[in-house]
Amino acid sequence: MDIKKKDIDALNAVVTVEIKKDDYQSNVEKVLNNYRKTANIPGFRKGHIPMGMVKKQYGQSVLVEEVNKLLQEGLHKFLNEEKLDVLGNPLPKNETAIDWKSDDFTFEFDLGLAPKFDVDVKKKAVTNYKVVADDEMLDNQVKTIRKQYGKLTSQDAVAKGVEITGTFSNDEAGIEKSTTIELDALKGKTQIKALTGAKVGDVVTLKTKGLFADDHDNQKYLGVDHDAAHGLDVEVSFKVEEVNTREMAELNQELFDKLFGKDVVTSEDELKAKIKEDAEQQFMQQSDQKLLNDVVESLIENTKFDLPTQFLERWIQTSSEKPMTDEEAKAEFERSEKGLRYQLIEGKLRAENNLQVTFDELKDYSRQMIKAQMAQFGQMDPSDEELDNIAARIMSNQEEVKRLSEQLNTNKLLQYFKENAKLKTKEVSYDKFIKEAYA
Missing domain, CATH: 3.30.70.1050 (Trigger factor ribosome-binding domain)
Known part of the structure; x- marks a missing residue:
């Protein structure tokens, strides 16, 4: 041969x-x-x-x-x-x-x-958001906690200062959301007037346009996704199920112990510090995902190389399960081209920078995940034998191995970008981050 x-x-x-x-x-x-x-x-x-x-x-x-x-x-x-x-x-x-x-x-x-090309992660600066919990957010969180653990008193009708529990509905828009909302959270005078005086069992029709000061509240209260929340303009029915006033809980040791365990927090300042720490940890996950997405987009835009377009269109056509015309194959290539370019870029980055995940790294990562989950249930010091036994069961499950591998691969790539990409750090509040990052 x-x-x-x-x-x-x-x-x-x-x-x-x-x-x-x-x-x-x-x-x-x-x-x-x-x-x-x-x-x-x-x-x-x-x-x-x-x-x-x-x-x-x-x-x-x-x-x-x-x-x-x-x-x-x-x-x-x-x-x-x-x-x-x-x-x-x-x-x-x-x-x-x-x-x-x-x-x-x-x-x-x-x-x-495959084309020959170089990847330069420093070619163009990408914003790395550092999201902080500002004083306003901390004050609001403390207020929310006090309300959450406060005393409820049932009221006859909706009036200023009450909480209303009910269900928003609109079959055509796919809205069916049970929620608790304060009358003061609504923006329009017409909307507030429509609800004022309503009693349990009443159904009130409201317009979503301008219902809240911030369209993002449509996600929270109406249960729609981020894209639908912006400029949502439909009528919804709201069935009133409860009307209550809430007496806010005292900021005392009994409340602190209920929230965090005995004597973990002993003052309002310590409470705010704890809230700040937990909130900023959650914010970091969102800002990390934003950073990863932005670096990926930047690399695709700024890493130039040609592809064997005609070959790939033909390959898409011949490998399709269903018959595909030349025009359909061309359209499918155009839809998948961006993803293919990033696959090539990521593959080169991983190969040249030793970013592949090894079995030992995966096993170690699974042990860390197990240990963190056990800590949430009060098991702070599991034995190595216990961790190894659970990890072995996880590693024998192909779906779990795939899921953990994807997480670890993403983490390694993110860490590489943090250490090597050209980043400009920008400190912002959470509200500003949402407006800038998802505008």
Whole structure:
């Protein structure tokens, strides 16, 4: 078997595979001999079928199967030995023109080659948001805690200063959300007037446009997603289920112990410090995700390279489960091009910076996750044997291994960006972060 590669250009090549009779003949004869011993043909005893009859009945299909086996094995070995970085799979050029009655065969395959390029994570600065819990947020959180643990008193009707529990509904917009809301949270005078005086069991119609000062509150109170929340303009019915006033809880040791355990927090200042610490830890997860997304977008935009477009469109067309026209394949390539470019960029970053996840790292990561989860339930010091046993069960579950691998891969990439990308740190409040990051 002889295999040669001819470069068409930097991104396309043709591989020619020549298979001669000597390459496959012994394998074909071996298979046919086995068929002769095991085949059931009326009029002949098993094992005494004439070879001529076996060849006539099975020879062509065995030949095709054995040649294709050699072809696939040889092509795979060639690509590995030549260290060819190909996109998609080799596509046959002359598959329909093969004469299976001849002794020697020549196959041609188109290859789409991965482009050569450099990745510069310092090329363009990306904003790294440091989200802080400001005094206003801390005061509001303390107020929320005091309300949450305060005393409720039932009221006859909606009035200023009450809490209203009820359900927002709009079948067409897919809204069905039970919530508790303060009358003061509403913005429009018309909306407030419509609710004022309503009693338990009443259904009030409200307009969502301008219902709240901030459209993001539509997510919180109406249960719609982020995109739908902006500029939402529909009518919703609100069924009043409870009307209450709330006497705020005292800031005392009994409340602190109820929140955090005995004597963990002993003053309002310590309470605010604890709230600040917990909030900023949660903010970091959001700002990290924003940073990761922004660096990825920057790399795609600023890392320039060509792709073997025609090859990839053809590959998409031939590998599709359903028949696909040229136009459909082109449209699918355009939809997937951005993702493909980032796959190539990420693959290069991981290979050049040793960012692949090892089994030991994955096992270690699973132990840390287990330990953190156990701590939430009061098990602060589990034994190594206990951690290893749980980790072993997790590592035997393919779905869990896949999920943890994806998390760890993301964490390693994020850490690499934090240490190596060109970042400009910007300190903002949470409200400002939301407005800037998701505007």
